[in-house]
Amino acid sequence: MNTRNIEILVGLFIVMAVLAMVMLSLKVSNLASYGSDDDVYEIRAEFENIGGLKVRSPVSAGGVRVGKVADISYNNEQFTAVVTMSIEDGYQFPLDTSASILTAGLLGEQFVGLEPGGDEEFLAQGGEIELTQSALVLEQIIGQLLYSKAQEE
Amino acid sequence: MISNWLQKIGHNTLSRFSRIGKGGMFLLQTLLSLPYILGKPQLLIRQLYSVGVQTLLIILVAGIFIGMVLALQSYIVLVDFGAEESISLMVSLSILRELGPVFTGLLFAGRAGSALTAEIGLMKSTEQLSGMEMMAVNPMKYVIAPRFLAGIISVPLLTLIFMAVAILGGFFVATEMLGIYEGVYWSQMQAKVDFHEDLINGLIKSLVFGFVVVWIAVFEGYDCVPTSEGLGQATTRTVVHGSLAILGLDFILTALMFNV
Numbered sequence: 001m002n003t004r005n006i007e008i009l010v011g012l013f014i015v016m017a018v019l020a021m022v023m024l025s026l027k028v029s030n031l032a033s034y035g036s037d038d039d040v041y042e043i044r045a046e047f048e049n050i051g052g053l054k055v056r057s058p059v060s061a062g063g064v065r066v067g068k069v070a071d072i073s074y075n076n077e078q079f080t081a082v083v084t085m086s087i088e089d090g091y092q093f094p095l096d097t098s099a100s101i102l103t104a105g106l107l108g109e110q111f112v113g114l115e116p117g118g119d120e121e122f123l124a125q126g127g128e129i130e131l132t133q134s135a136l137v138l139e140q141i142i143g144q145l146l147y148s149k150a151q152e153e
Numbered sequence: 154m155i156s157n158w159l160q161k162i163g164h165n166t167l168s169r170f171s172r173i174g175k176g177g178m179f180l181l182q183t184l185l186s187l188p189y190i191l192g193k194p195q196l197l198i199r200q201l202y203s204v205g206v207q208t209l210l211i212i213l214v215a216g217i218f219i220g221m222v223l224a225l226q227s228y229i230v231l232v233d234f235g236a237e238e239s240i241s242l243m244v245s246l247s248i249l250r251e252l253g254p255v256f257t258g259l260l261f262a263g264r265a266g267s268a269l270t271a272e273i274g275l276m277k278s279t280e281q282l283s284g285m286e287m288m289a290v291n292p293m294k295y296v297i298a299p300r301f302l303a304g305i306i307s308v309p310l311l312t313l314i315f316m317a318v319a320i321l322g323g324f325f326v327a328t329e330m331l332g333i334y335e336g337v338y339w340s341q342m343q344a345k346v347d348f349h350e351d352l353i354n355g356l357i358k359s360l361v362f363g364f365v366v367v368w369i370a371v372f373e374g375y376d377c378v379p380t381s382e383g384l385g386q387a388t389t390r391t392v393v394h395g396s397l398a399i400l401g402l403d404f405i406l407t408a409l410m411f412n413v
């Protein structure tokens with residue numbers, strides 16, 4: 001085989017690998033969502049219990065994904081979990097928006113659901129959501145159910 | 154009697170160590186002669202062809218089938234929990250983190266590693282290497298270094314292709330045979346697969362595997378006993394040691410990267 005053909009085949013090989021890399025980073029992994037980090041603002045919310053919420057869990061309003069959980073920490077004075085969410089710039093929420101931790105399906109992954117209020121002013125960078133509702137922990141509900149059943153008898 | 158036995162153990166241990174030492178010196182010499190190739194890209198391209206391009210077919214076929222089998226098998230498990238939509242997550246995570254680098258490494262050891270050993274070993278047996286030395290051509294620079302570099306470049310590229318093809322194979326089975334929606338397949342994957350944690354770590358693994366397999370392959374060839382029997386043994390050793398090294402290193406790397 002002459003040099004030219006070999007070079008063409010090696011070139012083809014490299015191009016294939018580059019295309020594979022592009023596909024893997026944009027279509028398979030979440031690299032595409034990394035770039036938009038500049039166009040977000042962060043808001044905080046304190047929950048009593050966040051259940052299985054994790055960093056990068058989705059934040060949605062009315063079922064539409066509007067952002068993601070950026071950071072989770074623990075407030076050692078209030079004894080609450082502090083969830084920092086980064087919301088995309090295009091979406092705005094009133095000051096009295098409430099946040100609750102919901103579960104997709106019965107056993108699915110958990111996400112933060114935002115329920116907009118009626119205030120005329122909007123949450124901005126560093127804003128805090130006052131009204132929060134903790135995650136429903138399945139074990140607690142089952143425990144309560146068993147407890148109330150036992151009391152009835 | 155006992156002293157014979159002790160002598161045997163001592164001899165084996167010493168020869169093991171001396172081989173490890175030789176291998177290390179050989180690696181050092183190879184690395185030192187790498188800059189020479191930058192001036193002779195033609196040598197590298199020829200090796201990229203015989204090491205990389207010729208391994209491509211087996212990687213493509215293996216990738217497609219492993220992706221398809223993985224989709225089929227995970228469906229059987231996941232459908233019991235009503236979670237068959239997570240099939241793409243199962244396929245992509247296992248391919249990116251483990252199967253991609255490991256399978257590519259094993260196939261590379263079998264296809265290209267053995268060929269490298271046999272080629273270099275035959276050059277040694279037919280005294281081409283010493284012939285080069287007589288003509289003041291350094292075989293480390295001219296024969297070993299281009300093959301070494303080509304192998305190290307090829308393995309991560311082959312791994313990328315394997316991963317992409319396997320995920321497409323899984324996509325085909327999931328959408329055409331199992332009735333998963335196309336959008337669900339990709340979105341489940343994008344939501345959970347992390348670029349740094351999964352893809353980059355997988356690529357780091359493949360770099361390490363490529364380095365080790367190519368090192369073993371060229372060293373076994375260069376160090377083989379120059380007879381037809383010795384050549385056969387060296388080729389076998391390349392495949393066996395290469396594969397074992399990949400599997401062992403994979404465990405260590407997984408434990409380091411994805412700490413549980």
